[in-house]
Amino acid sequence: xxxxxQTPKFQVLKTGQSMTLQCAQxxxxxxxxxxxxxxxxxLRLIYYSASEGTTDKGEVPNGYNVxxxxxxxxxxxxxxxxPSQTSVYFCASSxxxxxxxxxxxxGTRLTVL
Amino acid sequence: xxxxTQPTSMDCAEGRAANLPCNxxxxxGNEYVYWYRQxxxxxxxxxxxxxxxxxxxxxASLIITEDRxxxxxxxPHATLRDTAVYYCIVKHNNNxxxxxxGTRLTVKx
Numbered sequence: 037x038x039x040x041x042q043t044p045k046f047q048v049l050k051t052g053q054s055m056t057l058q059c060a061q062x063x064x065x066x067x068x069x070x071x072x073x074x075x076x077x078x079l080r081l082i083y084y085s086a087s088e089g090t091t092d093k094g095e096v097p098n099g100y101n102v103x104x105x106x107x108x109x110x111x112x113x114x115x116x117x118x119p120s121q122t123s124v125y126f127c128a129s130s131x132x133x134x135x136x137x138x139x140x141x142x143g144t145r146l147t148v149l
Numbered sequence: 150x151x152x153x154t155q156p157t158s159m160d161c162a163e164g165r166a167a168n169l170p171c172n173x174x175x176x177x178g179n180e181y182v183y184w185y186r187q188x189x190x191x192x193x194x195x196x197x198x199x200x201x202x203x204x205x206x207x208x209a210s211l212i213i214t215e216d217r218x219x220x221x222x223x224x225p226h227a228t229l230r231d232t233a234v235y236y237c238i239v240k241h242n243n244n245x246x247x248x249x250x251g252t253r254l255t256v257k258x
Contacts (some may be wrong), residue, residue: 045231
């Protein structure tokens with residue numbers, strides 16, 4: 037199993053450009069999450085999807101949109117990138133029946149100039 | 150959700166036990182204590198979780214005080230590969246985990 041995969045690994049955008057970060061998991065998990073991590077700080081939840089067909093805002097949703105395409109895939113879209121969105125983005129998934137463990141992807145390092 | 154307080158940084162000698170404390174004095178009865186760690190630039194990794202009983206797995210032990218207001222993560226024989234940021238999180242379910250700044254553990258030879 038690949039676990040949680042994220043594409044791309046690195047991306048540089050200019051202010052105002054748009055892009056979509058892709059996330060997929062092969063563990064048949066119900067829930068998926070998007071976090072951002074700024075330098076020297078902990079992770080902050082952007083959006084999550086408790087199950088296919090549902091999405092909810094986390095701590096820092098402004099400037100982002102998400103799509104739970106199917107059970108495997110959860111994408112994060114930046115419609116008009118800003119320098120403040122320069123960060124490392126992590127996707128995670130978990131099984132709702134186990135109150136314990138989120139599995140994280142390797143991250144996407146995004147720089148907005 | 151209960152807030153947690155952790156020391157900013159700690160050092161530990163290789164081969165010794167690393168004891169990482171966490172205060173969560175406002176924890177409620179149905180909230181679990183989770184520990185994750187993040188090794189440089191990687192995604193966080195789950196370590197252990199507990200409700201009120203002490204827990205042990207292949208990675209670590211979790212000791213929760215009887216009043217549940219604090220806990221300690223114990224890495225019994227720390228290695229250089231255990232150098233990481235350790236996050237203590239209190240949450241009543243698995244959604245919307247709030248990661249604080251964590252404790253930066255440095256294991257020294």
